[in-house]
Amino acid sequence: MGENGAGKTTLAKQLNGLLKPSLGRVTVDGDDTTKKSVAQLSRKVGIVFQNPDHLLFSETVKEEVGFALKNFGFEPGVTVKQVERTLEALDLAHYADTSPFLLSGGERKRVALAAVLAWEPDYLILDEPTIGQDYQQKERLRNFILQLNSQGKAVVMVTHDVEFVAECNPKVVLMSKGRIVAQGQADEILSDDGLIEKASLVKPQMAKLFSQLGDFGLPRDVVDVHRAKMLLEEKLSEVKVRVAQSS
Amino acid sequence: MLVIGIIVPSLLFTNIYLLVGLLLVQVPLLLVGRVTRRWVQSLRAGVFLSALIFVVNFFTGPLANAVALTLRFLLLMTTFSFFFMTTSPDDLGLAIDKVGFIRWLSRRWLGYPNALSFTFTTAVRLVPTMAVDAQTVVDAQRSRGLELDKGNLLKRVRNYIPILIPLLLIAIRRSLELAEALEARGFPGKEGRTSLFELRFKLVDYALLGISLAGIVLSFWVFFHYRVPTI
Numbered sequence: 001m002g003e004n005g006a007g008k009t010t011l012a013k014q015l016n017g018l019l020k021p022s023l024g025r026v027t028v029d030g031d032d033t034t035k036k037s038v039a040q041l042s043r044k045v046g047i048v049f050q051n052p053d054h055l056l057f058s059e060t061v062k063e064e065v066g067f068a069l070k071n072f073g074f075e076p077g078v079t080v081k082q083v084e085r086t087l088e089a090l091d092l093a094h095y096a097d098t099s100p101f102l103l104s105g106g107e108r109k110r111v112a113l114a115a116v117l118a119w120e121p122d123y124l125i126l127d128e129p130t131i132g133q134d135y136q137q138k139e140r141l142r143n144f145i146l147q148l149n150s151q152g153k154a155v156v157m158v159t160h161d162v163e164f165v166a167e168c169n170p171k172v173v174l175m176s177k178g179r180i181v182a183q184g185q186a187d188e189i190l191s192d193d194g195l196i197e198k199a200s201l202v203k204p205q206m207a208k209l210f211s212q213l214g215d216f217g218l219p220r221d222v223v224d225v226h227r228a229k230m231l232l233e234e235k236l237s238e239v240k241v242r243v244a245q246s247s
Numbered sequence: 248m249l250v251i252g253i254i255v256p257s258l259l260f261t262n263i264y265l266l267v268g269l270l271l272v273q274v275p276l277l278l279v280g281r282v283t284r285r286w287v288q289s290l291r292a293g294v295f296l297s298a299l300i301f302v303v304n305f306f307t308g309p310l311a312n313a314v315a316l317t318l319r320f321l322l323l324m325t326t327f328s329f330f331f332m333t334t335s336p337d338d339l340g341l342a343i344d345k346v347g348f349i350r351w352l353s354r355r356w357l358g359y360p361n362a363l364s365f366t367f368t369t370a371v372r373l374v375p376t377m378a379v380d381a382q383t384v385v386d387a388q389r390s391r392g393l394e395l396d397k398g399n400l401l402k403r404v405r406n407y408i409p410i411l412i413p414l415l416l417i418a419i420r421r422s423l424e425l426a427e428a429l430e431a432r433g434f435p436g437k438e439g440r441t442s443l444f445e446l447r448f449k450l451v452d453y454a455l456l457g458i459s460l461a462g463i464v465l466s467f468w469v470f471f472h473y474r475v476p477t478i
Contacts, residue, residue, distance in 0.1 A: 018386050038389045047390045053420070054380070055387040057412035067409070071392030101416070115391065 001159060002175035003200035008158040009050075011175070012125050015156075016045040028123075043072055046121030050128045052112035056100040061092060064100050065114045072119055086118040091140070105132050123154045130161045138164060166190060166204035166223035174199050191221040270322050273329055289328045290321070297321055340368030341442060365434075369425070377418065384413045 002008055013019040014026050017033040017040075026033040028041055049055060058064040062083055069079040087093045090110050095103060100111050109132060116124070130138050142164065145155050159165060165172065165186050172189045174182040182195050189195055191207040203211070210222040218235065222228050297317050304313035343349055343364040353363035388409045389395070395406050 013386065016390055018389060037394070039392045039394050042390050042392055047387075049383070049387045049390070051383070053417055054384045054413055055391065055409075057409045068391035071394070119392075 001162075001165065001172060001199060001201060002181075005177075006175040006199070007178040008175055009127060010178075012047060012127060012156070012158055015041075015123070015125060016047055017041040018047075039071065042068075042121070043119065044121055045123045045125060046116040046119065047125045048113050048116045048127060048129065050131070052100075052105075052108040055112055055115065056108060059099055060097050061087070061100050061103075061111055061114075062096045064111060065118045068115060068119055074119070082118050082120075086114045089144070090114045090117070106134065106137060109133065110137070121153075123156065124148060125156045125158070127158045128160070129157060130159060130164050142168060160201065162190060162201055162204045166206060167225070169224055187221045187223045187227075190223045270318065270325060273325055276329065285332055286325065286328060289324065293321070293324050336368050336371040338444075339371070340364050341444065343367055344442075373418075373421075376421075377414070380417050381410070381414055384410050384417075387413075 010019060014021060014033065015028065017036060017038045020026075020034050028036075028044060031041075033041060056064060058067060065083045065086055066079050069082060074082070084093070084096075087096055090113060092107070092110055092114060095107065095111075100108060103111065109129070113126070113129065129141060133141065145157070145168070148155055157165075157170075169186045172182075172184065172186045173180055174189055174195055176199050181198055182189055182192075187207075190201075190204055191211065193203075193211075196203055204223045206225060206228045207221075207223045210218060210228065211220050214220050216235065218231055222231065297320050300320050301313050301317040304316050341364075344361060349363055350360040354360045357363065385395075393406065393409055395410075396403065398406070
């Protein structure tokens with residue numbers, strides 16, 4: 001996360017070799033990115049770009065999703081199966097034979113995601129995936145990310161959507177003006193006033209609430225609703241016991 | 248006008264001294280315009296072509312001729328890049344808008360006096376935007392395993408389809424959005440629109456115009472009455 005122009009996308013492009021380091025070294029699984037082609041690296045590191053209009057070109061959604069598999073030299077049979085599976089997982093199966101250009105903005109964004117997920121890269125990089133998605137789709141995306149995570153795949157997300165991040169509570173790397181300014185768990189980073197301001201973000205609602213509840217002996221580094229609920233319930237029952245004792 | 252004033256004599260004559268002189272005249276102007284670095288960049292891009300011109304002419308004619316033609320190419324490039332590096336498209340649009348003939352033509356042809364100059368400004372402005380888009384599209388498709396410089400000639404041409412289709416669609420979509428935005432702001436408005444920045448001819452402009460015109464007339468006169476040697 002970080003303000004506009006902090007270098008988030010530039011960093012993402014380093015990871016599959018679209019940009020090569022002018023200083024220092026970038027390695028993916030021990031391989032120097034300067035020694036591998038973009039196609040070789042992309043097989044491992046899938047990047048989903050922000051604007052789906054920059055990559056959609058096929059006549060049908062099915063072909064669009066299969067395009068990369070063809071480039072990577074998958075067997076036709078495997079390609080068809082992978083495409084079907086990916087479309088199913090992203091709730092796009094009924095659009096398989098539709099032109100991607102007839103879909104709505106949010107759907108096009110999901111097709112772009114499917115086009116990368118189809119070859120099952122080990123590392124998935126999502127550039128602003130939540131823009132233009134309604135709440136349900138965001139929920140779906142979150143579950144999807146958690147599922148990929150449990151399969152042992154790393155998901156890197158570039159985003160400004162603090163609430164979305166707060167609910168996942170992942171490791172957060174905060175960037176500002178081309179440098180990493182902080183990294184740590186989301187609840188530490190997103191409840192830190194100084195850091196939040198530096199990266200031009202806004203605190204998640206729960207963090208705002210809990211920064212004002214500090215006087216009641218509650219921790220300040222709460223960002224997700226579930227933990228907030230648990231803490232408040234504890235406090236409430238404590239108070240109830242005290243009221244019962246005093247009367 | 249100065250641009251034409253430099254180009255006409257450089258196309259009419261192949262005298263090396265004259266070409267070098269015209270090139271040198273522009274150096275202080277480039278310095279004043281603070282575009283020397285970008286000028287050097289555009290020269291660097293033209294190195295290959297000027298080398299080609301030199302080699303071809305070297306083998307087909309005398310050395311002096313080759314030098315002169317290469318110099319002429321560099322001079323043309325410098326002049327044009329000088330013009331476009333120091334004149335913003337907005338200023339150019341405003342200037343075109345002042346030309347009575349273009350306003351008349353535009354009114355006759357498109358119904359509005361400003362339409363033609365606006366079209367020109369938009370076209371010029373779109374080039375850098377499209378270049379950025381093209382880069383993003385290339386990045387996105389390369390991330391999907393597309394290798395542009397792979398395969399035989401036919402395959403290579405076909406490799407560009409996944410780049411051209413998104414680029415075209417983005418351009419079309421953008422033009423529709425632009426049209427909507429224009430209509431929402433009441434374009435083209437009424438006759439007699441005023442502009443925030445007024446371009447006015449200063450004394451320097453008249454002087455430059457005079458010198459350029461004189462130069463052009465002189466060039467033509469010399470061209471038709473004398474034979475100027477290459478060196």
